[in-house]
Amino acid sequence: MEKKRMQLIPNIKPRIWHGSDYFPEQWLSDPDIFRQDIELMKKAHCNVMSIGMFAWSQLEREEGVFTFEWLDHVLDEFEKNGIYTFLATPSGARPAWLSQKYPEVLRVNANRVRNLHGARHNHCFTSPVYREKVAQINEKLAERYAKHPAVIAWHVSNEYGGECHCDHCQSAFREWLKNKYQTLDQLNHAWWTTFWSHTYTDWSQVESPAPHGESAVHGHNLDWRRFVSDQTIDFYKHEIKPLKAANSDIPVFTNFMNVLGYTDLNHAKFAEVVDFVSWDSYPTWHAQTDERELAASIAFHHDMYRSLKNGQPFLLMESTPSTTNWQGVSKLKRPGMHALSSLQAVAHGSDSVQYFQWRKSRGSSEKFHGAVVDHVGHENTRVFRDVEQLGDTLEKLSDVAGTTVDAKVAIIFDTENRWAINDAQGPRNIGVKYESTVLDHYQAFWDAGVSVDIIDMEKDISNYKLVIAPMLYMIKPGVGKQIEQFVEAGGTFVATYWSGIVDENDLVVQGGFPGSLRKTLGIWSEEIDGLYDDQTQTIKVTSEAGKHFSDTYTAHEICDLIHLETAEALASYGEDFYAGRPALTVNQLGSGRAYYIASRNQGPFHKDFYNQMISDLEIDKVIDTDLPIGVTAQARTDGKHDYVFIMNFTTDTQNLNIPNKAFIDIENNAPLSGDIELSPYEVRLLKRKVK
Numbered sequence: 024m025e026k027k028r029m030q031l032i033p034n035i036k037p038r039i040w041h042g043s044d045y046f047p048e049q050w051l052s053d054p055d056i057f058r059q060d061i062e063l064m065k066k067a068h069c070n071v072m073s074i075g076m077f078a079w080s081q082l083e084r085e086e087g088v089f090t091f092e093w094l095d096h097v098l099d100e101f102e103k104n105g106i107y108t109f110l111a112t113p114s115g116a117r118p119a120w121l122s123q124k125y126p127e128v129l130r131v132n133a134n135r136v137r138n139l140h141g142a143r144h145n146h147c148f149t150s151p152v153y154r155e156k157v158a159q160i161n162e163k164l165a166e167r168y169a170k171h172p173a174v175i176a177w178h179v180s181n182e183y184g185g186e187c188h189c190d191h192c193q194s195a196f197r198e199w200l201k202n203k204y205q206t207l208d209q210l211n212h213a214w215w216t217t218f219w220s221h222t223y224t225d226w227s228q229v230e231s232p233a234p235h236g237e238s239a240v241h242g243h244n245l246d247w248r249r250f251v252s253d254q255t256i257d258f259y260k261h262e263i264k265p266l267k268a269a270n271s272d273i274p275v276f277t278n279f280m281n282v283l284g285y286t287d288l289n290h291a292k293f294a295e296v297v298d299f300v301s302w303d304s305y306p307t308w309h310a311q312t313d314e315r316e317l318a319a320s321i322a323f324h325h326d327m328y329r330s331l332k333n334g335q336p337f338l339l340m341e342s343t344p345s346t347t348n349w350q351g352v353s354k355l356k357r358p359g360m361h362a363l364s365s366l367q368a369v370a371h372g373s374d375s376v377q378y379f380q381w382r383k384s385r386g387s388s389e390k391f392h393g394a395v396v397d398h399v400g401h402e403n404t405r406v407f408r409d410v411e412q413l414g415d416t417l418e419k420l421s422d423v424a425g426t427t428v429d430a431k432v433a434i435i436f437d438t439e440n441r442w443a444i445n446d447a448q449g450p451r452n453i454g455v456k457y458e459s460t461v462l463d464h465y466q467a468f469w470d471a472g473v474s475v476d477i478i479d480m481e482k483d484i485s486n487y488k489l490v491i492a493p494m495l496y497m498i499k500p501g502v503g504k505q506i507e508q509f510v511e512a513g514g515t516f517v518a519t520y521w522s523g524i525v526d527e528n529d530l531v532v533q534g535g536f537p538g539s540l541r542k543t544l545g546i547w548s549e550e551i552d553g554l555y556d557d558q559t560q561t562i563k564v565t566s567e568a569g570k571h572f573s574d575t576y577t578a579h580e581i582c583d584l585i586h587l588e589t590a591e592a593l594a595s596y597g598e599d600f601y602a603g604r605p606a607l608t609v610n611q612l613g614s615g616r617a618y619y620i621a622s623r624n625q626g627p628f629h630k631d632f633y634n635q636m637i638s639d640l641e642i643d644k645v646i647d648t649d650l651p652i653g654v655t656a657q658a659r660t661d662g663k664h665d666y667v668f669i670m671n672f673t674t675d676t677q678n679l680n681i682p683n684k685a686f687i688d689i690e691n692n693a694p695l696s697g698d699i700e701l702s703p704y705e706v707r708l709l710k711r712k713v714k
């Protein structure tokens with residue numbers, strides 16, 4: 024079936040965007056640099072630059088005194104040269120005069136100490152003054168540039184993050200809570216404040232969590248996380264008002280980050296107010312010989328960011344063309360890795376490859392961060408050639424723009440569940456490992472070359488064949504029912520230990536775990552055993568489990584002690600006082616099935632378990648072949664054609680068999696089938712007609 028292409032930028036010929044963050048304001052004293060940059064951008068097949076994200080002090084040198092001539096010149100020259108712009112609002116860093124005159128714009132930390140001027144992202148999202156000043160500069164930019172032909176989208180601020188605990192934020196937090204709970208009694212109940220005599224008797228007693236104050240009330244911490252995320256989104260909404268008012272056709276977006284290092288935002292909510300999603304990816308390539316897990320964790324992010332807006336392509340907004348300067352070690356990308364990691368993003372749904380940064384600056388903290396143009400100032404460098412060559416490849420992929428990924432498998436990775444699970448003092452305070460557990464499940468599909476969506480718990484799941492929810496500790500209202508109906512209607516659901524434990528306020532479910540999933544899973548979880556790092560448990564699999572399973576596996580870290588209700592056991596524990604108790608179960612409900620994995624299992628368990636699912640449920644692999652370890656295949660589709668990316672993330676030459684004759688090699692437009700060889704880090708770009 025033909026699918027509608029989703030074009031992110033209206034009225035402009037679809038393409039894969041290629042470009043960079045660019046800071047022409049750093050070079051205003053040397054106009055030659057800008058002239059050279061334009062020529063180099065064209066040579067590198069760059070078609071869009073993100074500019075202005077830290078240019079506030081060059082746009083408004085004194086309060087109310089605006090200078091736009093330099094930016095006019097940049098945009099006009101871009102237009103003449105066929106280069107487009109993601110024009111940024113400058114709120115990510117503010118001028119010194121602003122902090123000096125209005126100290127309330129500076130952030131207050133959890134310890135209630137206000138920051139001094141400096142760095143960036145050092146502002147309060149609530150401060151009326153900051154909001155006013157940001158609205159004003161955004162209005163000026165919008166008035167002047169919202170209809171400029173070079174401007175194709177607004178890059179709103181930069182990597183929103185962090186929190187502020189000033190008095191303005193305390194009042195806003197209390198308002199947020201009043202709105203949510205209406206009465207203090209309801210707040211006291213939801214936070215279970217009778218514990219340790221923490222009951223509030225007046226709203227004014229409620230304040231944000233603090234290291235030297237309240238930090239032990241889980242519902243309080245969770246609501247603070249929600250408030251901070253909501254307040255950031257509210258600030259973003261404030262920022263885009265003048266932009267949309269000036270020209271509602273220009274899309275607005277902001278750039279998100281790697282969620283393994285960064286947990287402040289609920290992206291599922293943020294996605295509702297951006298026209299498209301973008302993110303900044305900085306993998307630590309070559310830190311380890313085996314890069315399979317790292318490659319899969321980046322793929323996971325791409326899949327998650329694509330899934331945020333239901334399969335709409337996203338943009339890779341930043342990546343380094345060579346090294347960063349902030350990781351422990353600034354390792355150069357080995358030959359081949361630039362194209363591989365860039366095309367990996369496109370394979371998973373990105374309609375761009377963008378860099379930080381175009382040209383290395385001369386001073387300050389990012390002067391040694393990788394860039395397309397090095398301090399030497401010309402194009403005769405390895406990095407520039409890599410970028411130029413990739414630009415040429417991206418031009419051949421313009422048909423891919425706007426296509427999506429057709430996934431029949433979804434993994435639930437939920438931000439609020441994550442906040443709650445990581446705050447709970449529970450079965451294993453030395454590592455409950457929600458994030459890496461989700462990635463372990465994901466890895467099995469990456470290895471097999473099966474497309475996966477990564478979704479939050481409230482997304483509609485009715486179109487998937489298989490939905491996996493590792494450690495769904497918190498279950499929000501309605502979610503248990505949605506999963507039950509999905510299974511009854513024929514879907515397959517997989518859950519694990521430490522699921523169905525608390526409600527949306529982190530209050531523990533009464534009457535037996537896994538709460539609202541109990542009927543679906545057909546089990547009761549009575550106790551959970553935490554294991555020390557050097558302890559293991561054996562899992563013995565029955566012959567009914569399926570041909571992909573081995574007889575035994577090793578479990579570690581967490582073992583759930585469950586009772587069968589309507590489910591049957593496919594495996595049992597082999598040791599300790601719970602030997603013989605079920606370790607893996609399946610429950611038939613309506614026309615579907617629900618599996619429960621009771622323990623955290625090592626090594627090949629997930630691979631075998633999911634290969635069994637893939638074969639039982641007839642889930643399509645991107646290529647119907649066994650991929651060598653470290654090689655994956657991903658595909659995008661418009662319903663008429665599939666665009667297939669085969670990627671070798673190893674330093675070895677790999678061989679695989681392309682089983683049917685339907686493929687065309689995009690780079691040379693020739694048919695391709697049978698045994699093929701992939702060199703180290705090679706990507707093959709193929710196309711096939713949809714059957």
Ligand code: GLA
């Ligand atoms: C101490 C405290 C108790 C309780 C336990 C938990 O003994 O007195 O209130 O917190 O620790 O182990």
Ligand code: GLA
Binds near residue numbers: 181303341379392
């Ligand atoms: C982030 C920021 C950029 C730059 C890069 C460096 O992604 O958005 O401004 O600092 O990191 O890697």
